[in-house]
Amino acid sequence: MMLPHFIVLSILQNIFENYQDSSSVKSFFKQFLLINKSWNQFIIPKLNSPKFTYINSHVPLFQFLDKYNIRYELEVWENDKFNSELYPTDRIITFTSDSLISNQLVETLPNVQVFNCNTTRLDWSFLKSYDSSKSLKKDMSLRFLFNGEREYSLDRQLPLYQLFDCKFQWVDIKNGLVDLPFNYFKSNGNNQSVKVLKFDNATITLSLISSLLEGLVSLETLELSDIKVQNPPTELTPIELVIERIMKSKAFRETITILKIHTEQCQIESVIELMNSNSLLVTLELRINTISINNPHHLLPLINNRTIESLTIHAFVKFIPGFTFTNLITDENNIKSLDISNGLYRNLHQFSVLQSISIRSNNDLVDSIIGSSLEMNLPSLTKFKFDGYGSYDLIHISAAMLQSNNYIQHLELSALSINFTTALIACNHASLKYLKISILKPLGEDISKLMLSLHTNTNLLQFRISKILWYLDNTLNSFPTIEQLFDILQHNHTLTHLHIPIKSTDGPFTQVSQAQLTRCKNILDTNQSICYVGGLDYTYQPIKQLFDLYLINN
Numbered sequence: 103m104m105l106p107h108f109i110v111l112s113i114l115q116n117i118f119e120n121y122q123d124s125s126s127v128k129s130f131f132k133q134f135l136l137i138n139k140s141w142n143q144f145i146i147p148k149l150n151s152p153k154f155t156y157i158n159s160h161v162p163l164f165q166f167l168d169k170y171n172i173r174y175e176l177e178v179w180e181n182d183k184f185n186s187e188l189y190p191t192d193r194i195i196t197f198t199s200d201s202l203i204s205n206q207l208v209e210t211l212p213n214v215q216v217f218n219c220n221t222t223r224l225d226w227s228f229l230k231s232y233d234s235s236k237s238l239k240k241d242m243s244l245r246f247l248f249n250g251e252r253e254y255s256l257d258r259q260l261p262l263y264q265l266f267d268c269k270f271q272w273v274d275i276k277n278g279l280v281d282l283p284f285n286y287f288k289s290n291g292n293n294q295s296v297k298v299l300k301f302d303n304a305t306i307t308l309s310l311i312s313s314l315l316e317g318l319v320s321l322e323t324l325e326l327s328d329i330k331v332q333n334p335p336t337e338l339t340p341i342e343l344v345i346e347r348i349m350k351s352k353a354f355r356e357t358i359t360i361l362k363i364h365t366e367q368c369q370i371e372s373v374i375e376l377m378n379s380n381s382l383l384v385t386l387e388l389r390i391n392t393i394s395i396n397n398p399h400h401l402l403p404l405i406n407n408r409t410i411e412s413l414t415i416h417a418f419v420k421f422i423p424g425f426t427f428t429n430l431i432t433d434e435n436n437i438k439s440l441d442i443s444n445g446l447y448r449n450l451h452q453f454s455v456l457q458s459i460s461i462r463s464n465n466d467l468v469d470s471i472i473g474s475s476l477e478m479n480l481p482s483l484t485k486f487k488f489d490g491y492g493s494y495d496l497i498h499i500s501a502a503m504l505q506s507n508n509y510i511q512h513l514e515l516s517a518l519s520i521n522f523t524t525a526l527i528a529c530n531h532a533s534l535k536y537l538k539i540s541i542l543k544p545l546g547e548d549i550s551k552l553m554l555s556l557h558t559n560t561n562l563l564q565f566r567i568s569k570i571l572w573y574l575d576n577t578l579n580s581f582p583t584i585e586q587l588f589d590i591l592q593h594n595h596t597l598t599h600l601h602i603p604i605k606s607t608d609g610p611f612t613q614v615s616q617a618q619l620t621r622c623k624n625i626l627d628t629n630q631s632i633c634y635v636g637g638l639d640y641t642y643q644p645i646k647q648l649f650d651l652y653l654i655n656n
Contacts, residue, residue: 168192300325307332308347315351322357324348327364341365342372349379362387370395370402370419374430377405386410390417399425404432414441416462428452438482450478458485458512469498476507484533485512496543498522501529512536520547527555527562538566553586553602557593564599567637572605581605584618584642591632592625601636614644626652 196216208214296318306329315321331340338346341363348354348361359382368390377386395402399422415427428447431437437453444463450456463471472488488497497515504510504526511533513526518539526537556565572581582604590600622645626632634655638646649656 294320296321298323298325300327301329302327303329305330305332306344308335308343311344311347312351315348315353318353320357321353323360323362324353324358325362327362329365339365339367339369341368345372345376349376349381354379354381354383356382359383360385364389365391367392367394369393370427371397373415374403374405377407377410378403381409383407383410385412387412387414388417389414393417393419393427395419395422395425402430405430406432406434408434408436411436412439412441413437415446416441416443417446419445450475454480456480456483458487459483460487460489460514462489472497472499473503473506476503476510479507479509481509484509486510487514489516499526501525504531504534505529508533510534514538515540517541517543519543519545520549520552523567524552524555527552527559527565530559530561532561534561535563537562537564538568540568542567542570544570544572549582550586553582553590556590556597556600559594560596562597565597566599566601567603568601570603584638584645587635587638588618588621588625591629591635595629595631598631599634599636600632601634603637603639604642605639606641614642619644619648622648626654 191210192213194211194214197211197214198217297320299314299318299321302325308331315324326341326344329340329344331343334340334343336343345363345368348358361383362385368388370393373388373390373393419427426446426448428442428450431452433452433454435453436455438455439458440450440453440456441460442462444461447461450459459475461471461475472486475486475488488499490497496517496519499515499518499522504513510531513534513536515538518526518541520542523539523542556562570582582602584604587600587602587604590597626648632654635649636656638656646656
């Protein structure tokens with residue numbers, strides 16, 4: 103008996119990921135390719151890209167993988183031992199090195215998009231001799247990783263930062279204590295290539311921020327996550343000190359369009375001042391554990407900003423009667439996308455050009471918030487996303503609430519019962535094209551009604567259930583079946599994307615029958631709309647292979 107493809111794929115993947123000897127792996131694959139042509143067609147292309155550490159003795163294996171078009175990532179720790187002439191370099195996707203990435207090396211790696219530079223193993227003597235006058239000829243990402251809060255002396259840091267003179271588009275600096283002379287970029291010229299700068303869990307100096315914002319003259323995106331300031335001069339929080347430097351910078355006024363800040367604590371006055379400052383900001387993302395308010399809320403200035411189009415603000419604000427953050431934003435705003443958490447808003451009447459809204463709220467308020475948001479009935483507001491604080495907290499949204507809005511096209515809900523989901527589908531809302539339920543909770547309800555409702559819905563283009571909490575109800579009525587999926591594909595020729603978790607109730611040795619395959623093929627012959635079917639578990643591999651033949655993603 104021939105093994106099912108999913109079992110063969112699992113075996114191969116384990117061999118790939120746990121190889122010890124490259125010659126043995128190559129020999130095994132050579133024998134494998136002689137067994138069955140269908141395996142070569144359907145299994146080899148599905149292998150996930152493994153990550154190899156480069157060793158010269160592995161070159162024959164790499165050449166073999168290249169021959170069969172298997173993508174992979176290469177991790178290189180010593181550049182001087184990497185012989186690009188022996189190696190099919192167009193297969194390298196990610197390159198990790200413990201020494202500097204040279205211009206010559208970049209030219210030999212046409213498909214690399216990410217260079218990881220691990221400073222704990224960096225060859226500092228090599229860095230010192232690096233000729234930074236030779237700029238790289240392509241834009242790509244450079245990531246620094248500092249393991250532990252080690253302070254590097256100035257003579258060791260400067261060669262590292264000379265990499266800013268190369269044409270890297272992204273620069274990430276993570277986990278460490280970093281410093282840079284304030285006048286470094288003045289003496290070394292302006293960098294025109296770096297567009298994205300990220301600091302994550304790093305301890306920095308204020309002079310470093312000032313120097314970077316002055317020297318990176320093309321900087322468009324700045325991301326700061328859990329940063330600390332070395333020797334802070336005042337009692338302000340680290341992020342408040344950094345925000346002061348950002349607002350004073352030329353980059354903030356002239357080039358930065360995306361600013362993302364994740365931090366523990368910040369005063370609301372700093373947030374207001376940031377949003378009111380003269381800038382080109384289009385996207386502002388603030389994730390703050392606690393926002394404090396020092397002044398009486400009625401004395402806070404209003405926020406007048408016409409450049410920000412996408413605003414994300416997730417934070418905890420101590421309840422103050424009569425105060426919400428959104429009340430500070432004037433009607434003269436241009437916010438098209440709003441992602442906001444509980445306690446920061448009461449109504450949304452001033453957002454007249456809103457196109458997309460994402461609201462996260464506790465279970466007591468989310469139902470009323472959904473109703474009031476839908477009843478706004480803004481022609482421009484077509485995308486809604488509602489989340490409870492608890493991932494599994496049920497949301498209650500009725501068909502009547504949905505029908506109160508004439509313009510909704512896209513709806514995402516964190517957790518819904520079978521009956522509520524069925525009602526939303528069955529109402530066949532004229533404009534609703536996309537419906538996603540992150541978690542479906544079967545509470546003694548019959549899922550067959552939900553599946554049947556999809557037969558007659560003529561407006562939905564995409565429907566997705568990401569996860570079903572099977573353990574809440576182990577009755578067969580709560581399990582969607584493969585036959586019910588076939589019924590949907592047979593009757594509904596409007597859906598283009600369908601994702602419903604379907605698992606076999608008979609265990610891992612379930613066999614897909616020839617009758618099921620024949621029925622599926624006949625249905626796919628007549629259904630010209632479906633482009634994606636997802637959610638089938640590994641026991642339905644023959645059906646997934648049939649989807650492949652019809653160019654249906656799965």
